[in-house]
Amino acid sequence: xxxxxxxxxERVFIPSESEKKNKLFHICYNVTKNSYFRLSNGQETxxxxxxxxxxxxxxxxxxxxxxxxxxxxxxxxxSFGRISWKFNCAxxxxxxxxxxxxxxxxxxxxxSVRWSLRSAETTIEFPGDGELHSSSSLSGGKELIVxxxxxxxxxxxxxxxxxxxxxxLKDTEKVLFxxxxxxxxx
Numbered sequence: 001x002x003x004x005x006x007x008x009x010e011r012v013f014i015p016s017e018s019e020k021k022n023k024l025f026h027i028c029y030n031v032t033k034n035s036y037f038r039l040s041n042g043q044e045t046x047x048x049x050x051x052x053x054x055x056x057x058x059x060x061x062x063x064x065x066x067x068x069x070x071x072x073x074x075x076x077x078x079s080f081g082r083i084s085w086k087f088n089c090a091x092x093x094x095x096x097x098x099x100x101x102x103x104x105x106x107x108x109x110x111x112s113v114r115w116s117l118r119s120a121e122t123t124i125e126f127p128g129d130g131e132l133h134s135s136s137s138l139s140g141g142k143e144l145i146v147x148x149x150x151x152x153x154x155x156x157x158x159x160x161x162x163x164x165x166x167x168x169l170k171d172t173e174k175v176l177f178x179x180x181x182x183x184x185x186x
Contacts, residue, residue, distance in 0.1 A: 052085060
C-alpha cells in the first residue's frame with residue numbers, strides 16, 4: 001500500500017518554463033531543514049519531506065534529540081519501507097538526456113537499502129554513498145523515478161537500522177540527496 005501526501009496527491013515534478021529553457025532540472029532535499037530546494041526553478045522551496053515524494057510506504061522523519069541527529073526511516077514495527085520521487089518531462093515536450101543522483105544512506109547490523117534510478121525501459125541500481133552517480137543510459141526517456149527500498153535490521157529497533165540522509169541537527173547546510181536531469185527537446 002502506498003501512502004500519498006496528506007492531501008492524497010502523488011507528487012510528480014514537471015519542468016517549469018525556465019527549466020525547459022535551460023534544459024536542466026535540479027532539486028535537493030535537506031533533511032535538517034526538512035525542505036526541498038528546486039535550484040533550477042529560482043530556488044523554489046518545498047517544505048516537508050512528503051511534499052516532494054511521489055509515493056511513500058511505511059516511512060517517517062525521525063529527530064533524535066538525545067543524539068542530535070535526523071533522518072528518514074521506515075515506521076516502527078514495519079519490516080519494509082519505500083520512498084520514491086518522480087520526474088516527468090513529457091508534458092513540456094522534453095526528453096531525458098542524462099540523469100545524476102546523489103543519495104546518502106546508513107545501515108546498521110543487517111539493515112539494507114536498495115537505491116534505484118529507472119525509466120520505462122531501464123533500471124540502474126546505485127549505492128547510497130553520498131557520491132554523485134550519473135547515467136546517460138536513461139537518455140530518450142520521458143520519466144525518471146528515484147527509489148529507495150529499506151529492509152532488514154535486528155530486533156525491536158530493526159526500523160532504525162536503515163537511515164536515509166542521516167546527519168546532525170546542527171548541520172543545517174549539508175545536502176545528502178539531490179537529483180539533476182539534463183533534458184533535450186523531444
